[in-house]
Amino acid sequence: MQPPGEQGAEFDAYAGEYGAGMDNSVKALLGESADDFVAIKLRWLLHRFPDLRRRDESFRVLDYGCGTGTLLRLMAQEGLRATLAGCDVSSGMLAEAARQWPAELPAPAFHQQTGAHAPLADASVDLVVISAVLHHVMPVDRPGVYQELRRVLRADGRLVVFEHNPLNPVTRYVVSHTPIDRNAILLRSGEVGGALEKAGFAGVHTGYLMFLPPRLQALAPMERALGWLPLGAQYAVTAHRP
Numbered sequence: 001m002q003p004p005g006e007q008g009a010e011f012d013a014y015a016g017e018y019g020a021g022m023d024n025s026v027k028a029l030l031g032e033s034a035d036d037f038v039a040i041k042l043r044w045l046l047h048r049f050p051d052l053r054r055r056d057e058s059f060r061v062l063d064y065g066c067g068t069g070t071l072l073r074l075m076a077q078e079g080l081r082a083t084l085a086g087c088d089v090s091s092g093m094l095a096e097a098a099r100q101w102p103a104e105l106p107a108p109a110f111h112q113q114t115g116a117h118a119p120l121a122d123a124s125v126d127l128v129v130i131s132a133v134l135h136h137v138m139p140v141d142r143p144g145v146y147q148e149l150r151r152v153l154r155a156d157g158r159l160v161v162f163e164h165n166p167l168n169p170v171t172r173y174v175v176s177h178t179p180i181d182r183n184a185i186l187l188r189s190g191e192v193g194g195a196l197e198k199a200g201f202a203g204v205h206t207g208y209l210m211f212l213p214p215r216l217q218a219l220a221p222m223e224r225a226l227g228w229l230p231l232g233a234q235y236a237v238t239a240h241r242p
């Protein structure tokens with residue numbers, strides 16, 4: 001286990017040129033930009049929770065392990081009015097997120113984590129998203145992350161975990177050839193679902209996405225029809241805090 005203060009250092013090194021793995025030639029063939037991949041997750045989120053479009057500033061969203069803030073930025077650019085915040089172990093990623101944030105959009109609060117701990121009050125968030133983070137967290141440290149996600153959520157608050165699906169061969173190939181993933185340990189959706197139940201979450205549900213690369217997203221309705229099939233490049237586990 002790395003000391004909490006050192007966990008971000010590994011990712012600081014990638015922050016300046018972080019392109020969500022777009023340095024991988026296969027990934028670059030599948031989509032034009034990092035935004036394209038994250039946009040598929042946002043579409044999935046809005047399809048699963050259409051109420052997000054109707055929420056106002058009183059609805060608080062936290063992107064845990066936000067990296068350079070791409071998902072938050074796409075949410076804001078999509079016109080969501082919720083109050084957005086991000087946290088990360090890497091001060092370099094957070095600095096880059098703040099630097100890249102468009103001046104014309106209300107800026108989120110970006111919080112530096114200490115290990116799993118995010119400096120947010122108990123039960124202060126309505127929706128937590130954690131995307132492409134858990135595979136960077138050592139298995140022994142994952143229960144601490146689940147507990148933290150539960151701590152910051154209000155009762156009935158929702159959690160969405162997006163992760164790389166190790167059952168998809170293209171995902172495995174891309175991960176094994178992407179520098180930021182050199183220490184990654186992929187985890188199956190069942191591991192996430194079981195761990196969330198153990199951590200006290202309820203209503204665990206798993207769906208699969210990214211059967212088609214971003215360049216073929218004109219066929220997005222087909223994606224939704226396949227959402228039950230555990231072969232998408234990504235999966236999403238949702239749950240709520242009872």
Ligand SMILES: C[S@@+](CC[C@H](N)C(=O)[O-])C[C@H]1O[C@@H](n2cnc3c(N)ncnc32)[C@H](O)[C@@H]1O
Binds near residue numbers: 064066087132180
């Ligand atoms: C592959 S990036 C994903 C960034 C962003 N969530 C996205 O989807 O674009 C992984 C991020 O997880 C962060 N990270 C790694 N371990 C973490 C932990 N224990 N808690 C929070 N963030 C962590 C890294 O600093 C990095 O910003």
